[in-house]
Structures are given as C-alpha cells and as structure tokens.
Amino acid sequence: MSTLEIILVGAxxxxxxxxxxxxGLREHLATPRYKQLIKSVGYWVVTGLMIVGSGLAVWAWFAGDGDLPARQYLIVGAALPLLLKKAVEAVTGEKPAAVARTSSSEGAKLSDYFRGGSGREERLA
Structure with a gap:
C-alpha cells in the first residue's frame, strides 16, 4: 500500500x-446536551483532527513494516483515539464529567472531546 492509502485506511x-x-448515543441525541454538542464547531474540528491524526499515526507506526493487510491499519486507526482518551484520563486523574449540565450557550471545548462520562448518556467521544 502507498503512504496515502495507509493514512486513509487508518483515518x-x-x-x-x-x-x-x-x-450508540442515538437515543440521547434529542437531549439539549447532545443538540449543543452536534452544533459545536470546536468539537467537530477536534474530531476531524483526531481522525486525520490517527491516519498519520498509523502510517508512522507501521512505516517500514512492509505490506500489511488493510484491516490492520483500519483496526489500529480505530483504536488510537480510544487509547489517547484513556491515556489523557489516566495522566490527568480526572473523572469524566458531563459537557453541558446546564443550558449554557457556550460551545464545546477541547477538553470535552476527551471526557467520557460515567454513564452511557454522558459519553461524548
């Protein structure tokens, strides 16, 4: 596979x-918290950067390993954002928190991308 193909499969x-x-959040999308998040430009910018960054990280990780099956690049690309979120949580020691417990008009912040939540309804990314 070419470099571009590896990056695209990882992404x-x-x-x-x-x-x-x-x-997985489909039942909760009508709540104010998720309506706000869906409209947040900041959240989607960070999400897009994570997708592209995962593709680049997959390429960097497997550089020089020869021709591997595409499924390996795909699975590692899917796993990288989850591993990064867990690493940030472990380093900061913070417990995940809800993004918008109040009905504020602020958009989501970068830190919101890395917050998970204790319950399914609070998971963001």
Whole structure:
C-alpha cells in the first residue's frame, strides 16, 4: 500500500469508531446536551483532527513494516483515539464529567472531546 492509502485506511478506522460512538448515543441525541454538542464547531474540528491524526499515526507506526493487510491499519486507526482518551484520563486523574449540565450557550471545548462520562448518556467521544 502507498503512504496515502495507509493514512486513509487508518483515518477511516478512526471515522468508523466515531460513527459507532454516535450510533450508540442515538437515543440521547434529542437531549439539549447532545443538540449543543452536534452544533459545536470546536468539537467537530477536534474530531476531524483526531481522525486525520490517527491516519498519520498509523502510517508512522507501521512505516517500514512492509505490506500489511488493510484491516490492520483500519483496526489500529480505530483504536488510537480510544487509547489517547484513556491515556489523557489516566495522566490527568480526572473523572469524566458531563459537557453541558446546564443550558449554557457556550460551545464545546477541547477538553470535552476527551471526557467520557460515567454513564452511557454522558459519553461524548
């Protein structure tokens, strides 16, 4: 595979992970918290950067390993955002928090991308 193909397959894995995440939240999308998040430009910029960054990280990780099956690049691309979120949580020691417990008009922040939540309804990314 070419460099570009490896990056694209890794990014596709990350994008599929994000899609599955939002599919898991489908019952909660009508709540004010998720309506606000869906409209947040900041959240989607960070999400897009994570997708592209995952593709680049997959390429960097497997550089020089020869021709591997695309499924390996896809799975690692999907796993990287999850591993990064867990690493940030472990380093900061913070427990995940809800993004918008109040009905504020502020957009989501960078830190909101890395917050998970204790319950399914609070998971963001």
């Amino acid at each position: 596709l894995g990350s994008a599929l992970q994000e899609l599955l995440h939002w599919y």
